[in-house]
Amino acid sequence: MEEKKCCLAFPKILAAGDPYFAEPMSNTTATVGREAILKCTIENLDSFKVAWIKVDTQTLLTLDTHVISRDRRLKITNSNKRQWFLNIKDVSVLDRGYYMCQINTEPMISQEGFLDVMVQRVEGEFLNLTQVTREDMGAYLCIAKNGIPPTVSKRIVLQVNFPPKIKVANQMVYAAGGTDAILGCHLEASPRPLTSWVRHDDVVLINNNKYEIVEKEDSYKIIMQLKIRNVSDNDFGHYKCVANNMFGDKEGFVRLIEQITTTTTAMSTIPYRVFIPIQRVVTESQPIPEGTTTAKKEYGAPTTNSLRDESQVVSSEKQLGPGKVESRLEDESNQRRTIKKRPKSTKDSTSGSTEFFVISHLTLFAAASFNLFRNSLLKL
Numbered sequence: 096m097e098e099k100k101c102c103l104a105f106p107k108i109l110a111a112g113d114p115y116f117a118e119p120m121s122n123t124t125a126t127v128g129r130e131a132i133l134k135c136t137i138e139n140l141d142s143f144k145v146a147w148i149k150v151d152t153q154t155l156l157t158l159d160t161h162v163i164s165r166d167r168r169l170k171i172t173n174s175n176k177r178q179w180f181l182n183i184k185d186v187s188v189l190d191r192g193y194y195m196c197q198i199n200t201e202p203m204i205s206q207e208g209f210l211d212v213m214v215q216r217v218e219g220e221f222l223n224l225t226q227v228t229r230e231d232m233g234a235y236l237c238i239a240k241n242g243i244p245p246t247v248s249k250r251i252v253l254q255v256n257f258p259p260k261i262k263v264a265n266q267m268v269y270a271a272g273g274t275d276a277i278l279g280c281h282l283e284a285s286p287r288p289l290t291s292w293v294r295h296d297d298v299v300l301i302n303n304n305k306y307e308i309v310e311k312e313d314s315y316k317i318i319m320q321l322k323i324r325n326v327s328d329n330d331f332g333h334y335k336c337v338a339n340n341m342f343g344d345k346e347g348f349v350r351l352i353e354q355i356t357t358t359t360t361a362m363s364t365i366p367y368r369v370f371i372p373i374q375r376v377v378t379e380s381q382p383i384p385e386g387t388t389t390a391k392k393e394y395g396a397p398t399t400n401s402l403r404d405e406s407q408v409v410s411s412e413k414q415l416g417p418g419k420v421e422s423r424l425e426d427e428s429n430q431r432r433t434i435k436k437r438p439k440s441t442k443d444s445t446s447g448s449t450e451f452f453v454i455s456h457l458t459l460f461a462a463a464s465f466n467l468f469r470n471s472l473l474k475l
């Protein structure tokens with residue numbers, strides 16, 4: 096929006112004690128950064144309006160008690176509508192020039208005053224920097240004071256130009272299919288370079304639903320990041336971050352690698368049954384007459400508790416006739432009655448055979464269980 100230009104066409108007012116300037120408008124001098132005040136003294140203003148105008152640009156600054164210009168440094172004040180003051184804060188060299196105080200009489204009357212802006216200079220002090228590097232880049236403040244206010248300061252910005260430098264902290268990035276991956280490059284350059292991301296098929300990437308490019312700046316340092324959403328098989332490969340300015344160019348490479356997820360198969364915990372062949376004890380002995388004792392057999396010799404395979408027992412029973420089977424059962428029952436009538440010493444003599452019988456069964460059970468467990472593992 097452009098500022099309004101001078102001069103305004105004020106409405107005609109009937110002359111009845113026209114206003115006039117009580118004194119000439121004086122020139123004003125101000126220092127850069129300070130406040131300048133221009134004064135205009137008017138008698139018999141009545142209902143007329145006062146306006147302040149910058150002469151060289153013909154810009155209307157204020158009208159009556161309102162600031163028209165968009166310059167926030169300006170302020171208009173008055174003392175009983177007799178003395179009118181234009182206040183300019185933080186003056187600069189551009190504020191130097193003539194200012195007009197105007198009254199909307201018919202014909203219009205006005206007077207002008209000059210604002211001079213002074214720049215304070217400090218001589219004899221300097222800061223010498225030799226063999227500057229990028230770390231020397233930044234703002235320097237020169238402050239001058241002599242004990243009499245105000246203190247004067249000057250801010251000087253030093254810029255060191257150099258070609259881009261790229262550092263890739265993580266050159267191999269792993270990602271599984273369907274997840275998001277973030278690639279990064281650390282860049283240093285001055286002046287600020289043009290940056291881009293290039294895919295393995297030489298396609299320059301831009302922000303869209305698939306890719307998101309983010310840059311974080313800190314002075315001459317820039318962190319470049321590329322986010323790849325919903326990684327697929329076509330996304331795996333190398334990417335490069337590119338930077339170039341008027342002093343050179345540089346590339347950095349990052350490789351996106353597919354992350355293979357491994358799964359472990361848990362051992363089956365399904366219960367299974369172990370079948371042990373049934374062993375029968377078959378004794379073929381004659382009845383023992385009463386009053387006689389059984390002689391103790393030597394170790395390793397066959398006893399009445401000898402184990403035989405069930406198939407052999409069945410085949411042997413098939414070979415025996417019906418009468419022989421019945422006689423065998425009768426003999427076994429007679430033998431059990433005879434054993435019950437034996438003295439305690441006879442029972443002790445057969446304890447070794449009983450222990451051997453129990454151990455033999457336990458051994459067969461353990462062997463069969465181990466074989467079944469090994470076979471089940473081999474099938475898995």
